[in-house]
Amino acid sequence: MRTLQDRQVEVFIGQVLRTGVLLSAGTTLIGFVLYLMRYTGAPPHYLAFMPTRGWFYPPSTLIHRAVAGDAEAIMQVGILLLIATPVARVAFLIGAFALQRDRLYVGVSSLVLLVLLFSLLLMR
Numbered sequence: 376m377r378t379l380q381d382r383q384v385e386v387f388i389g390q391v392l393r394t395g396v397l398l399s400a401g402t403t404l405i406g407f408v409l410y411l412m413r414y415t416g417a418p419p420h421y422l423a424f425m426p427t428r429g430w431f432y433p434p435s436t437l438i439h440r441a442v443a444g445d446a447e448a449i450m451q452v453g454i455l456l457l458i459a460t461p462v463a464r465v466a467f468l469i470g471a472f473a474l475q476r477d478r479l480y481v482g483v484s485s486l487v488l489l490v491l492l493f494s495l496l497l498m499r
Contacts, residue, residue: 380475384471391460392460395464399457402449
C-alpha cells in the first residue's frame, strides 16, 4: 500500500517532467519562430545542393548567443532542456529516497545518475 509521502513524490516527479518538457517545447518553439522570421525570404537553391554539417555552439558561448537572440542557439537550449529533464528526475528521486532512508534505491538511483552524466559529458 502506498503512503501519502509516496504519492507526493510521484506527483512532484510528474510536475518536474511536465515542467521540463513544457520549458523545452516553449524554448524550441521561440527559437524556431525566430529562425523562420530570419530565413523566410531566402530563395531556395534547388540546382546545386550544398550539404552543410550541423554544428552546435560550445557551452561557453551558447547562453550568450541565446540571450542575444540567435535562433539556432535558442533552439539548442531547448534541446538541452529536454535532455536535462530525465536527469533532473533521477536527481530528485535520489533526494526523495534519501528522505525515506531507503539506501538501496539511493544507491541504484545514484548509479543511474552517474551513468547518465558520464554518457552526456564524457562520451563523444
